[in-house]
Amino acid sequence: MSLVPGTVRPRRLRSTPALRRLVSEVRLHPSELILPMFVKEGLSEPLPLGGMPGVAQHTLDSLLEAAREAVAAGVGGLMLFGIPEHKDEIGSQADDPEGILNRALSLLARELGDDTVIMADLCLDEFTSHGHCGVLDQAGGVDNDATLDRYASMALAQARAGAEVLGLSGMMDGQVAYCREALDAAGFTDTVIMGYTAKYASAFYGPFREAVDSELKGDRKTYQQDPANGREALRELGLDLAEGADIVMVKPGLPYLDVLAEVAQESIVPVWTYQVSGEYAMIEFAAAAGAIDREKAIDESLIAFKRAGSDAILTYWATEVAQRLQTEAAGHLSNSNAVGGR
Structure with a gap:
């Protein structure tokens, strides 16, 4: 029995790879x-x-090598995290010009700064002996305003080292305005601030703790967002925009696609998302167990961010996916020329 005349057939637009x-x-x-x-x-x-x-902690030499590979693949930017040998209560290595992160930023800015965008994570958790994203008060809580002073000092150190984009990931109230004022006063008016507008207190950061040798005991629920709250992200968005954020971030990615979509709809600046370590690990380990097709799952997860409205994506697969996209694009061009060009 055939469909009645006039029936809409959406499948028409799915019939061939080229049409899709x-x-x-x-x-x-x-x-x-x-x-x-x-x-x-x-x-x-x-x-x-x-x-x-597939992910490693780098030496300065291997960092540069991996960065060159990413740039050659066409990756849009590099976001650096530094892990010092010495950690203390205030994270003193974070704003030391000779600290590992600032040395790495200087190296990549000098060698690759004309070919990509060098970005720095601006947070204290990698540098503190207690693993929190700020300095502690006498009661052991994170002191918001004292932390802002440390962030401003980090912002200046990272800008001087050559970072073009500063990722303010600590979720302190007022961090965007505080760092913007410090940067502008020192002449770094062109340094871009990316505000981590919606950064949730997530279980999906687990593998990242290994990546930065985290000393954290307990959690960050007093300053990162509650996973139960979505509207709160729009409040944070309004504050970050009012304080001068040039880019805003939603983190993690897949568990918060609804938040990403709402932020993208409301934001007047670019919106990025971070496909965090736990999201990466789930796909890698599930694929290694034969449960899913690895490459297809990677692509589907990244497309989900784009569909929700993300303008750019931080992902540990950036180089691999960029290389594959280049290869696919070259293949399509070659086939097109073979069919008959002018």
């Missing part, structure tokens, strides 16, 4: 992918991470 490509609503591009990278002081060779297959 033509009507695709969103697509990935290498320049929209950002590679998070870890550099650790005191290493003699890269140290693979057990919780994140």
Whole structure:
């Protein structure tokens, strides 16, 4: 029995790979992918991470090598995290010009600064002996306003080192305005601030703790957002925009696609998302167990961010996916020329 005349057939637009490509609503591009990278002081060779297959803590030399590979693949930017040998209560290595993160920023800015965007994570958790994102008060809580002074000092150190984008990931109230004022007063008016507008107190950060040798005991629920709250993200968005954020972030990614979509709809500046370590690890380990198709799952997860409204994505697969996109694009061009060009 055939369908009645006039029946709509959406399947028409799915009938061939070429047609599906033509009507695709969103697509990935290498320049929209950002590679998070870890550099650790005191290493003699890269140290693979057990919780994140394919990711390593780098030496300065291996960091530069991996960065060159990413840039050659067309990745849009590099986000650096530094792990010092010495950690203390106030994270003194964070704003030391000779600290590992600032040395790494200087190296990449000098070698690759004309070809990509060098970004710095601006947070204290990698540098503190207690693992929190700020300095502690006498009661053991995170002191918001004292932490802002440390963030401003970090912002200046990272800008001087050559970072073009500062990722304010600590979720302190007023952090965007405080760092913007410090940067502008010192002449760094062109340094971009990315506000982590909606950063949730998530279980999906687990493998990241290994990546930065975290000393954290307890949790960060007093300053990171409650996973139960969505509207709160829009309140944070309004504050970050009013304080001068140039870019805003939603983190993690897949568990918060609803938040990402709402932020993207309301934001007047670019919106990025971070596919965090736990999201990465789930796909890698599920694929290793034969439960899912690894490459298809990676692509589907990244497309989900684009569909929800993300303008760029921080992902540990940035280089791999960018290389594959380049290869696929070259293949399509070659086939097109073979069919008959002018």
